[in-house]
Amino acid sequence: MAKVPVAILISGRGSNMAALLRAALAEDYPAEVVLVLSNVPSAEGILHAQEKGIPFKIVDHKAFETREEHDEAVSAALTEAGADYICLAGYMRILTEAFVNQWRGRLMNMHPSLLPSFPGVDTHARALERGVRVHGCTVHFVNNELDGGPIIAQSAVPVLPGDDADTLGARVLEQEHVLFPHVLALVATRTVRWSGDNAVIATDVAAKDLCFWPMAQPETPAD
Numbered sequence: 001m002a003k004v005p006v007a008i009l010i011s012g013r014g015s016n017m018a019a020l021l022r023a024a025l026a027e028d029y030p031a032e033v034v035l036v037l038s039n040v041p042s043a044e045g046i047l048h049a050q051e052k053g054i055p056f057k058i059v060d061h062k063a064f065e066t067r068e069e070h071d072e073a074v075s076a077a078l079t080e081a082g083a084d085y086i087c088l089a090g091y092m093r094i095l096t097e098a099f100v101n102q103w104r105g106r107l108m109n110m111h112p113s114l115l116p117s118f119p120g121v122d123t124h125a126r127a128l129e130r131g132v133r134v135h136g137c138t139v140h141f142v143n144n145e146l147d148g149g150p151i152i153a154q155s156a157v158p159v160l161p162g163d164d165a166d167t168l169g170a171r172v173l174e175q176e177h178v179l180f181p182h183v184l185a186l187v188a189t190r191t192v193r194w195s196g197d198n199a200v201i202a203t204d205v206a207a208k209d210l211c212f213w214p215m216a217q218p219e220t221p222a223d
Helices: 017-026 044-051 066-079 098-101 124-132 164-186
Strands: 004-010 031-038 056-057 087-090 109-110 134-141 151-158 192-195 198-201
Touching: 004 066, 004 164, 017 031, 017 044, 017 087, 017 124, 017 164, 031 044, 031 066, 031 164, 066 098, 087 164, 109 164, 124 134, 124 164, 134 164, 151 164, 151 198, 164 192
Parallel strands: 004 031, 004 087, 031 056, 087 109
Antiparallel strands: 109 134, 134 151, 192 198
């Protein structure tokens, strides 16, 4: 089976990148990582990519006068690596319209909330402030609206008594590591694809493959 070439963009520790790399090691996984790219020279995830023998590149945004020039350099690196799809895994940059349009339908992002709730940053603290009972993560195609692209799949976790942003965030992060590789496989096999401004899903995909509720519910006591 020919694997689809994928690039991963990071700005920090790259834990979702590591989850994607682990998944791609399986012989039957439909994607391979051909490049890890960071805009931050000190990003911890670059060291992990090096250890795994994955090609990596640093395109420091501080070396460019404009956001457009930086994104052009990033796009050139992705093209040179032969990437067909791009996973944003903690890439802390707002992408330019030209970049998004160039990679439209091949660009996915992991966001730590159940979109459309809580786009942007500090999602776990904001969820707690609003008193939500269910929180989670979303993988979506990227368009030119911040965290507003078509949703592909989501994973939900309950908000537990005593949670703070750290404990809730850790529980969500565990699900991110499961969800992102799952979604990449769906996209790489064209089970889910971009059409117009929508995520079009193959008719044989079950709801459980797009919406996860991983934590078991308590059993109802017997009468």
